[in-house]
Amino acid sequence: MSGLQVRDLSVHFGGVYALKGVALNVPSGVCVGLTGPNGSGKSTLVNAVTGVVDARGDVRVDDRPLPLSRPGRAARLGLRRTYQTPRVHDELTGLENACAGHHVMTGRMVTGALLSRFRSARAERDRRRDAMAALGRVGGDSAAPVRGSAMPYGQRRLVELARVLVGEPRVLLLDEPSAGLNDVETEALCRLIRELTDTGVAVLLIEHRIGLLNEVCDQLVVLEEGVTIHQGAPRDVWRHDRVRAAYIGDLSDAGA
Numbered sequence: 443m444s445g446l447q448v449r450d451l452s453v454h455f456g457g458v459y460a461l462k463g464v465a466l467n468v469p470s471g472v473c474v475g476l477t478g479p480n481g482s483g484k485s486t487l488v489n490a491v492t493g494v495v496d497a498r499g500d501v502r503v504d505d506r507p508l509p510l511s512r513p514g515r516a517a518r519l520g521l522r523r524t525y526q527t528p529r530v531h532d533e534l535t536g537l538e539n540a541c542a543g544h545h546v547m548t549g550r551m552v553t554g555a556l557l558s559r560f561r562s563a564r565a566e567r568d569r570r571r572d573a574m575a576a577l578g579r580v581g582g583d584s585a586a587p588v589r590g591s592a593m594p595y596g597q598r599r600l601v602e603l604a605r606v607l608v609g610e611p612r613v614l615l616l617d618e619p620s621a622g623l624n625d626v627e628t629e630a631l632c633r634l635i636r637e638l639t640d641t642g643v644a645v646l647l648i649e650h651r652i653g654l655l656n657e658v659c660d661q662l663v664v665l666e667e668g669v670t671i672h673q674g675a676p677r678d679v680w681r682h683d684r685v686r687a688a689y690i691g692d693l694s695d696a697g698a
């Protein structure tokens with residue numbers, strides 16, 4: 443199967459299991475939503491798959507085994523991610539931050555971006571053009587000259603998204619990408635996710651906003667306390683008793 447396959451993924455912090463034998467598939471060209479109450483293990487799953495926390499399990503990208511705890515290997519297989527709290531480099535401009543997406547393969551994002559200031563080759567112009575195009579694609583053009591330290595939260599999120607686009611994801615893991623975005627920006631995010639899946643990218647979307655999950659996801663996986671409690675088509679999931687129980691009080695915009 444092309445895309446991301448996760449089998450029997452477990453993570454513990456000391457004696458506490460954050461994930462217990464979780465399985466999910468994110469085929470190429472499909473958006474899978476990952477949701478669940480706070481602390482259910484969503485970000486830990488992304489951290490485990492991208493190799494930044496120790497994990498046990500079987501993870502494959504485009505049918506190739508992904509050794510766990512090896513972030514560089516995950517990047518080389520085309521995994522890209524955003525963070526729950528957007529990460530941009532404060533000392534770099536929006537354009538330079540987006541350019542850093544080119545350097546993700548080497549794992550030297552900051553030094554690569556800093557060195558690029560001293561390169562004047564055509565390749566560098568091409569990189570900047572790609573980075574500018576990515577900023578435009580996410581609606582973040584105005585962030586191009588702004589230093590990370592001066593960017594408001596929503597702009598940081600758009601710049602981070604532009605950086606992952608520049609890195610040409612095969613599998614894209616988005617950790618609450620709509621947090622801090624206004625309605626217009628959120629609509630642009632939905633369009634972007636659809637464009638990406640249309641071009642064959644596998645997208646895993648961590649999200650709490652039920653309306654957004656229903657709008658862009660083909661499948662939903664619901665976690666609670668580190669285990670999968672349900673998966674299925676978005677609208678069906680919210681009718682499931684266990685999901686309703688996990689979300690009690692949070693169903694106001696589900697139309698349920």
Ligand SMILES: Nc1ncnc2c1ncn2[C@@H]1O[C@H](COP(=O)(O)OP(=O)(O)OP(=O)(O)O)[C@@H](O)[C@H]1O
Pocket residue numbers: 455459460478479480481482483484485486487526
């Ligand atoms: N580095 C860590 N050290 C210890 N415990 C951790 C660590 N990271 C996460 N946890 C714990 O693992 C569990 C899952 O956390 P995680 O952040 O993955 O949940 P989440 O579903 O992403 O929550 P939220 O929706 O609030 O972001 C929680 O109990 C959390 O406290």
